[in-house]
């Protein structure tokens with residue numbers, strides 16, 4: 001059985017051209033004019049693009065005394081509805097739990113996925129067992145990215161010595177460390193002060209995490225990565241202070257990537273000042289939403305290339321869950337949703353306004369992360385031999401975002417009422433039509449785990465450079481290297 005996508009314009013990260021796409025056995029079999037197949041999908045007036053890859057989700061994540069409400073079933077269904085065909089979630093060992101033990105739990109959760117997926121592994125504590133198991137995680141499980149929380153003191157946070165040790169281990173294994181960059185010590189102090197002064201509402205969450213805590217931590221992580229000789233990926237970059245540190249590092253030749261979220265690009269801090277407690281609490285996430293200047297900085301980063309990927313950090317909690325924090329903002333579960341809305345919102349506010357081109361849209365939603373994660377060209381590409389993870393994008397299709405009818409399991413949507421122009425006509429997961437004209441055809445368990453090889457090109461280049469420039473002992477005539 002073959003499928004052909006006809007009459008569309010193929011849009012990739014570097015080219016736009018008219019051609020049909022033939023799919024066979026879940027892969028792209030041919031690209032060119034006048035192709036035919038058993039099933040025909042009409043793409044007249046549409047762009048045929050690589051499906052979105054969301055590199056940052058938390059599905060059924062145990063966090064702050066509860067679990068995020070979207071699991072791999074509803075979460076990946078939401079992804080496909082919005083044109084995303086792969087998600088990368090975080091396996092999260094509790095302190096003291098082995099990495100391989102935690103992975104078993106994520107393997108169980110993810111059996112329900114409707115689209116392909118991979119994992120990042122979180123380093124939430126440090127000892128010899130973690131050091132040893134990192135090798136198995138990379139070499140046997142094909143998980144080559146390790147996340148470090150510099151915030152959430154007392155639960156997920158790791159200190160600088162642990163981070164440096166883990167970053168060095170990543171360098172040895174050809175893996176990439178990720179950081180949630182916020183200074184957790186300062187956040188804890190500011191939170192306690194705000195609470196003691198009677199600032200208990202959701203707006204105090206934003207006051208407790210000013211841009212400086214993010215800028216400082218981003219810069220610290222960049223320097224630690226440089227000293228460890230490893231590339232670095234900074235998740236949910238929300239402000240100019242953090243972006244500036246990444247921009248500067250990249251200009252110095254350091255291998256650093258920054259990931260803004262669609263929420264930070266399109267929603268601002270005024271959401272926390274809303275008189276309705278529920279409205280404000282539903283938008284509590286870390287880092288918090290910022291002001292217009294920070295948003296402009298993030299958009300400029302996408303246009304100029306100093307920021308690389310747009311994600312969601314999809315971590316959805318219901319209103320009832322958010323209400324755990326009435327009277328104490330530090331107990332509001334941190335996280336927002338966005339899987340179904342990332343692509344339409346970015347197209348509308350990015351391509352629709354001229355801030356980014358359609359090719360840049362493909363780069364920041366799919367191709368760049370596929371390259372960073374060493375998945376390209378299996379994913380993130382429209383090439384013969386690539387997986388047929390594709391979206392047929394109708395730039396004229398409109399809708400008003402609403403929790404009514406959304407795929408996510410929660411009872412609201414942080415983008416409620418936003419108008420979007422640009423939506424998928426079809427979403428294909430390895431050739432299977434999973435969305436057609438707004439209707440999802442779910443298939444639980446269709447999604448496959450995607451292994452990733454270590455030692456991508458950037459790791460290789462950086463380790464060569466670090467070996468060449470490593471400190472060397474000076475040999476001196478008559479002076480032995482070791483003491484007499």
Ligand SMILES: NC(=O)NCCC(=O)O
Pocket residue numbers: 058180236284285286287313315334335336
């Ligand atoms: N971002 C957030 O508030 N929740 C999810 C966990 C994290 O990424 O920090």
Ligand SMILES: [Zn+2]
Pocket residue numbers: 180235236286287
């Ligand atoms: Zn985070």
Ligand SMILES: [Zn+2]
Pocket residue numbers: 056057058313315
């Ligand atoms: Zn996250």
